[in-house]
Amino acid sequence: MSHWLPVLVHTPAHAALGPVLTYRSEHLLPAGTLVRVPLGNRETLGVVWDAATAEATGEFDPAKVRDIAGVLEGIPPLSRAWQQLLGFTAAYYQRSAGEVALAALPPQLRELNPEQMARRLKRKKVDAGAGGAVLAAPALTPEQATAIAQIDAHPGPYLLFGATGSGKTEVYLHCVHKLLAADPDAQALVMVPEINLTPQLEERFKARFAPLYGEQAVVSLHSGMTNPQRLKSWLSAHGGAARIVLGTRMAVFASLPKLRLIVVDEEHDPSYKSGEGARYSARDLAVYRGKLEGAKVILGSATPSLESWHHSRPAEEGGRYLRLHMPSRVGESSKLPLVRRVDMNHQPRRAIFSTPLIAAIKERVARGEQVMVFLNRRGYAPVLTCEDCGWKSECPHCSAFRVFHKIDRTLRCHHCGFTERVPRACPDCGNVDIAPFGRGTEQLEEHLAELLVDVRRHGSVTPENPDGEHVRIARIDADSTKLKGQLEEQLAAVHAGDVDVLVGTQMIAKGHDFRRITLVAAVNPDGALFSSDFRAPERLFSLLMQAAGRAGRDATLGAQSEVWLQTFQPEHGLYAALKKHDYPAFAAQQLKEREQANMPPFSAQALVRAEAKTQEAAQAFLNAARTFAQTEMAAWDGWAEALEQVFLYPAVPMAIQRVANIERAQMLIECPSRTTLQQFLTAWQSVLHATRSQPECKGLIRWAIDVDPLAI
Ligand code: ADP
Ligand code: ZN
Ligand code: ZN
Secondary structure, three states: OOOEEEEEOOOOOOOOOOEEEEEEEOOOOOOOOOOEEOOOOOOEEEEOOOOOOOOOOOOOOOHHOOOOOOEEEOOOOOOHHHHHHHHHHHHHHOEEEOHHHHHOOHHHHOOOOHHHHHHHHOOOOOOEEEOOHHHHHHOOOOOHHHHHHHHHHOOOOOEEEEOOOOOOHHHHHHHHHHHHHHHHOOEEEEEEOOEEEHHHHHHHHEEEEEEHHHHHHEEOOOOOOOOOHHHHHEEEEEHOOOEEEEOOOHHOOOOOEEEEEEEEEHHHHHHHEEEOOOOOEEHHHHHHHHHHHEEEEEEOOOOOOHHHHHOOOHHHHHHOOOOEEEEOOOOOOOOOOOEEEHHHHHHHHHHHHHHHHHHHHHHHHOOOOOEEEEOOOOEEEEEEEEEOOOOOOOOOOOOOEEEEOOOEEEEEOOOOEEEOOOOOOOOOOOOOOEEEOOOHHHHHHHHHHHOOOOOOOOOOOOOOOOOOOOOOOOOOOOOOOOOOOOOHHHHHHHOOOOOOOOEEOOHHOOOOOOOOEEEEEOHHHHHHHHHHOOOOHHHHHHHHHHHHOOOOOOHOOOOOOEEEEOOOOOOHHHHHHOOOOOOHHHHHHHHHHHHHHOOOOOOOOEEEEEOOOOOOHHHHHHHHHHHHHHHOOHHHHOHHHHHHHHHEEEEEEEEEEEOOOOEEEEEEEEEEOHHHHHHHHHHHHHHHHHHOHHHHOOOOEEEEEEEEOOOO
16 A cells, blocks of 8 residues: 655755645655755755644646655654754745755755765764763852752743853753753753854863763754764754754754753854754754753853843743853952943044053063954955045945955955955056055054064073063964864864964954953954944954953963053043943943833844845845735735734845945834744745846845744
8 A cells, every 4th residue: 555645855846846846655664864855957865744733735647656666774763843844944044845845854864875874873872871080070169059059940041141251051951961861861952152252162072961861861962063074963953862952053053862951052142043044043043942852941141132031031021041150250359341432532543552552562562471462354454445546446246345465465255255466556546655555454463463572471581581472463264273283272272371472353352261361452342333233232242251251361471451542532442341241231331222212132133135136126026026925915905904014124234335336225124023034935935936037136146034034
């Protein structure tokens, strides 16, 4: 006897096929079973889908239904919760379930043939068993003990609001430990923003749990792994051998049949939001998944996202998360750093470093301490100009300037990658005096080398070198870390103390535990105060707080660590709150502004981005779909009321309007209710599809919906 099976596959985006196709199978297979099925003239991976949750499959012709090609033997079906998570993700973020689910599975499930797969599964498990020294956990601080007691007593989700160095990681370790000890099957998922930046965390988890549960108990899942590594981790989590999965945002989709605890560390970090395909937020999905699977969810941060902060207001006021507060750093002498503002209005014009900051840097390095200087702009200068005729180093393919990189004397477009050698003279008027304008990290590095040329490091005086050694400067940014392993190498050099002054972009401000850094300087942070992106102040505040958290972790140095801000707006509320390390004050002020302006978290947003050969076509497409929503759709049955709540702004060019000769436009959609917005978007998708073929949209290349966009 044969059975009809609904199977979820990744059908091409614009194929007329739905993502759930019907196949024939000799055996009735449970939903969640991984199968190989024919699709067109190839064979592809599919997941037997629960017919009840399947999207409408449409009519099918029984005569044309094909047989499944095979079952992935030895792999138990994916759980119902996993299917629901993927179904929800696809529906909420407006993508096809096939695309989302198949992208969430390790690529090798698709690539390996049955024999290879069987070999992979048979591979002997190296059972390390318990072994090695069991690391004693430190006695909890009173703040940690209180937080843990609350986690035990309440169902959550929790927002663990703890200063950098307050021992949040220790709380995660403790909760995971207790869970695994109490339930021999239980699994925990621990997410971090960027695994490369937090090798210390991975080591801490391995050191704590490998001796107890074997080397296999802790596995990683992130995009820096090879496909075989990913498959191995995935299988071990899916089979239950892995008790802890440590990963980046992609790990939120890991198959964990006994998931009981989810930790999202640095929950405010923008890298939890995917920038392509389904633009999901792994933090938001973690909360959803926790509810779905009955797993506790801990979100942790010293500077929570304003969304999470708002959700953790008192329950009486409508809060849904329980806020746990750990304000103190562990260890009495590692005090929070002193924040100093330098008023750049009183400094020489165009000064890169103010006089007092230079003096402070010199003093620190001479004493053998480390300094971190950051500026959010790589390259030497953001633009090259000719003062005679006004020529600027524009990119011919983008509406942006090409950045001057002095190291290899190139002009590079940071948007499309177009690179040329710096011209000898102005291409327009021949003036040989073309000059860099503004500054980037390369220039800071060069400038610091000049400033510190006479400084000698204390303690480096030897009989052979009676003057002591020069100051060592290193730069870490996207340019200096392009090759695999470079970032790790450079970070290791900083940790080892082989660097005295570290210059870099925001890359260096996040997550690292640079214990010997006692001075952190933000050279020019003001830009974010005036950005058109309403989230810019939030990001700046958290970046500066994180940077401040880097400073002065090593109590043995005994020096008062400092954070210096060079600003033309010393009285700005953001800096005032920062000076007091007062995130709640900053958040309260920001939330008030957001509430008045009806912005998230007080409303829900979605962004539709369109790319076309001309700006007119991109905007025409968006505006036509908008008009349709406001007129035709409003006349659809039952839609009038919902549409009154959905506000569609007119299409506008994106901040960088043209990239690689493609014109880009966007349309913002706002709605007080997330649910209504989701319903609207789902219905509106077909309108967007239909609008595409209108004559004024000729030249449209692609469009995509971004639900809960982070950058506007
Ligand atoms: P966070 O994650 O909040 O930045 P960590 O958990 O990394 O903080 O803790 C900061 C430092 O304090 C780490 O070196 C950690 O080992 C140490 N630490 C944390 N909790 C304790 C404790 N209860 N007793 C002693 N040291 C602790
Ligand atoms: Zn010129
Ligand atoms: Zn370009």
